[in-house]
Amino acid sequence: MNFLERKTKKGDKIVFYYDFGRGKGQRPSTGIFVYTKPKDQTEKNHNKQALSLIELKKSQLIIESQAVGTGFIPPHKFKANFLDYYEEYVKAHKRKGNRHLQCSLTQFKKFMGKDYVAPIEVNENLCKSFRRYLLDKYTGETPSDYYTRFKWVLAAATADGYYRQNPTEKVSAKSNPSSKLKDFLEVEEYLELLNTPFHNREIQEAFIFCCYTGLRWVDVSQLCWQQIKGAVLTTRIIQAKTGLPVTLTLHPIARMILEKRKRILEATFAEGTDINAQLVFSLPSADGANKLLLQWVSATAINKHITWSCARLSFSILLQDRLVDDVTIAYLLGHATTVQVQKTYKRHRPKDQQGTIAQLPTPELLPYFLNI
Template sequence: MNIGERLNNKGDKILYFFDNGRGKGQRGSLGLFTYVKPKDALQRNHNKETIAILEVKRGQAIIDQQATGTGYIPSHKFKANFLDYYEEYVQTHKRKRNRHLQNSLKHFKTFINRKFISPIEISENFCKSFRRYLLDNFNGETPLNYFARFKWVVDAAKSDGYFKEAPTKEIAAQSNPSASLKENLEADEYLKLLKSPCVNQQIKTAFLFSCYTGLRWVDVKTLRWQQLKGNNLVTRIIQKKTGRPVVLTLHPIAEDILNEQAALNNMDLVHEPDRQKKLVFQLPSQDGSNKTLQNWIIAAGINKHITWSCARLSFSILLQDKRVDDATVAYLMGHTTTEQVQRTYKRHRPHQPMEAIMTLPHKDNWKKDSTTINPIY
């Protein structure tokens, strides 16, 4: 195991790194340095202790290489507390806009309700109990997503030698379909909301913006002017295939909402760099917004239980009603496949059932000559 060294830009310190080759990621910094010309006893002592640490690091790295594939966990890597392992895994693998991994850890801590749990306690029955806890406390895809991330952690621990077999191997992650279907808004109800006043104008305009763009609460809450390019909105949703953000073309009403927000906040008077960083909407908490939203819905004469997430569902349903293909709807909603559109963001209740059955033959086609009717009795 080689430890490389190089001078810093000033030339007064030597920086150290693991030298595993010249490929990407093969020269990871050790975060250690020594003084080229120590000026006093303090710096000389620093150099002496750093050299000792480097030898320990070298020895640990050699042991890590020798232990690979043996199932043995070197003592400097073994986490007696499985929570420590879980937290380290989350820190290493967390990604922006993907909170499932962090939330799986959060609810795992709530489930065990203590600060220490040894790996040996993570048995198959324990894992089934955690899955049951998630199913009892969350609806929809949430318990499936959280348990799937928990399985990632357990599989990684198995690869690192904590388990001979992953205790979650035979336990499938499960969703928990809600007993009550989420409401959606119809086209005529969009118009009612556009015409109806709301006690909080920011909530009204932001919710309508969600209705016309399909953005989630968190996307609208954190929307900044720098994401707007002409009549396009550059979302924070990254396409997996291209690595680029999803770009939405805005509906004219969505554009009008933004123009209204700009005028309201005197954006023309704000210096350009400062304007770019500003939030488009000034919204209270999600719970507070949903309470005001429901009062507005009732005042508009709409007899439905509507929350902010209903805007995204309505966006998808109304597009599908106009025969927009699933692939396009999925793209506009930031999904890489049509699976969620076909399974979740679709119409679950009949729309205008009378209009549907009236497509059957009308009474004008009924034969007035009753002799042509053959009775069955």
């Protein structure tokens, strides 16, 4: 293991760097420095201790290298508090636009209700209890999503030598289907919303925009102008297979909303102001947005419980009604597979039950056959 030394611009200090290679980010700073010309005993003592610390770090890195594959955890790498290990894992693996890993940590902390959790406490029974906690608290795929990330952490901890056997190995993730099917909008209800004025233009235009793009509330609430290039929107969702963000070609209605908002924004800001970093919509909290949405829907003849997530569901169902394939819809929703489209974002009941039943054959002689 090599360490690099570099003088600062002033030349009064020498800073030490790790040398893991020549690639980007492979030469991070150790945070340790020495004075080139110590002026007093304090600075001389500092240099002596700093050089000792560098030697210690060298030995630690050698031990880490030798311990690979042995199951031995060097003492300086061992996290006595499992929450520290969990947080370190989240920090190293978090991905923009994906909140499940961070949320799994947040929920595990709430479940444990304390700041210190020894690794030995995390056993199979505790994992089962945490899964039950998530299932009691959330519906849909959320319990499965959070617990799956928890399993990732335990798998990593097992590989790092904290456990001989993964405590979650026999405790699989489970979803919690809601007993009530979520409502969605039909074509005529889309049109009715479009034709029903509402006092809050931010809510009205943002929700309609979601209906025509399939964006979640969290996506549209953080949407910036720099994500929009002409008729294409670049989402914050990163495709796992390609490592690239999902791009959406905007429907004319969505484009009209953006064009109108941009004209207003450009008229508001001073000439020459860069608006790319500005939010497209100024929205309240998720709860606040849903309350205002409920007011708007109640002004129509739509007799359904419509929440913001219904826009995404409606987007998927109406595309399926037009025979758009599941792979395309999954991509537009930012999913790597079609599982969620086939399981969640689909029509669970026919639009017109009477019309559907009427498709069955009705032979002319049927009344005679039944002796009516």
